[in-house]
Amino acid sequence: MELSQQISRNKRKSFLLFCGFIVIYLAIGWAISYLYGNVALVIAAIVAVGMTLAALFLGDDMAVALAGGQKVEERSQAPELWDAVETMTLAAGLPKMPRVYIAMDESPNAFAAGRTQEQAIVCANIGLIRALDKEELEGVIAHEISHVRNYDVRLMTYAAVLAGSLGLISELGLRLGLFGGGRRDNQNPIMVIVALVTLILAPIAAVLIQMSISRRREFLADAMAAELTRYPQGLSSALRLIAGPAQATKNSSTIAHMYIVPGAFGALGRLFATHPPTEDRLAALDTLSGGIQHSHSKREYSQAMAGILGPQGL
Amino acid sequence: MTLIYILIALVVIVVLYAVVTYNTLVRLRQSAEEGFSDIDVQLKRRHDLIPNLVETVKGYASHERQTFEAVTAARAGAVSAHGPADQGKAEGVLNQALGKLLAVAEAYPDLKANQNFLELQRELTATEDKIAASRRFYNSTVETMNTKIQQVPSNIIAGMGNFETRQFFEIETPAEREPTQVSFS
Secondary structure (H helix, E strand, C coil): CCHHHHHHHHHHHHHHHHHHHHHHHHHHHHHHHHHHCHHHHHHHHHHHHHHHHHHHHHHHHHHHHHHCEEECCCHHHCHHHHHHHHHHHHHHCCCCCCEEEEECCCCCCEEEECCCCCCCEEEEEHHHHHHCCHHHHHHHHHHHHHHHHCCHHHHHHHHHHHHHHHHHHHHHHHHHHHCCCCCCCCCCHHHHHHHHHHHHHHHHHHHHHHHHHHHHHHHHHHHHHHHHHCCHHHHHHHHHHHCCHHHHCCCHHHHHHHECCCCCCCCCHHHHCCCCCHHHHHHHHHHHHHHHHHCCCHHHHHHHHHHHHCCCCC | CHHHHHHHHHHHHHHHHHHHHHHHHHHHHHHHHHHHHHHHHHHHHHHHHHHHHHHHHHCCCCCCHHHHHHHHHHHHHHHHCCCHHHHHHHHHHHHHHHHHHHHHHHCCHHHHHCHHHHHHHHHHHHHHHHHHHHHHHHHHHHHHHHHHHHCCCHHHHHHHCCCCCCCCCCCCCCCCCCCCCCCCC
16 A cells, blocks of 8 residues: 555544544533533533643653653764654654653663654653664654654543543533432433433543544554655564563553553453554555555655645644 | 625635645745755764864875865865755765775774774764755655646646745766776676
8 A cells, every 4th residue: 555545544534533532522511411501511621621731731741750761962872862863853854853861661662742843752761772773763763753743642642631531521420410419300311311321431432532543643653654764664673573572661551552562452452452453563564665665756755745744634 | 696606605715725725835835945954954064074084084094195185175065065956966976085085994994993983984874864864855845845836726826926846955976987897797
């Protein structure tokens, strides 16, 4: 498959998933206002917006602190990592090089954070730099830079907070329902049951959508990394090397979803995984490397790049 | 009545298209300019590394005067060149001179073991990677922009807004002067 096709397909699917979020929000809004009136709905909306803002403005520093990242001030402290980040910043045409952090963790892993392109952070574990050669490290960093380029961090923060606040709101709604507080008299019992069931199912659906968006963005970042390095084999070889050992990353439960390779998938498996299985990512990269090798013309590259530069789906 | 509505709708669509296209062109021109200055920064960094490199090699191979002079002249040419086409050519000449310098260095084991020399060589390679990366971004932006400027119907908007196509930044390696040896074995 062509890279530009993969990118636009990813954008389309992310967009559809986000529309699903809006539908769920509307459903839960209806349920709350049906059961308890509009005042409760306004309070719920304020809670959701407040949580989103807090996560957006405090999220980056918290993530780096949790990972134990130390700031790299100049190139000489970590020339390989610094060069990889700078080269990929130039290839992606980012307005500013992200701040670089190293975590003294032996497991080979990395993540990106930051709500704008100017304030981005790339944090790599020391194990990653030790385990990979130059091309592989560039592939991993290109994946992270692609997250920055696509505003994925912001998108995923929104998604996480939307899902989280939905859970909170519907729990509040259910508790109120159980204790019968604030209920109005003239309600249709069937509709009350429908509203309560909505309150139960909505948060589950929201988490499923969140995970699904996340997996789409991972595929997209892989595809863009291939474009930035013009060498998909670098990233696929890196994924093969680090997929196993990277699962040992510390603190992986809190910020696992941010890393290029998350912690081991739980018992719920694929449905609740934030990342696609490594085999699927490798397969996608392999089809791309075939495509890139056979389409060395400038025209096709520029089409792919235009797909990346074009208006964002979200 | 219906006809009027259809006409209004058509006008709105045309105006919307014009605005979106114009803004896209402005954005592309902006990122092409930024991309070009990114290349410039990296080229300058490379030019700054070269005198050090020459001095280091001189310490071990002082009699290779011709090679040093060629590198210094090529560097001066590259520093003074302006615009994508000229700069691309000058960088190509510089590449060739640098290649010869590094080939000379191969003959001196002491030099190859020199920490300073190794560090300079590493930095030179890293800078060349960065030049390549920023050229990739610049060239693909320019390609997208040029296509938009030339294609119907966006060329109308480009013409009205005075958008001009840009040159690609290609580093051309000048053809070797020595006759090529052809072997039939």
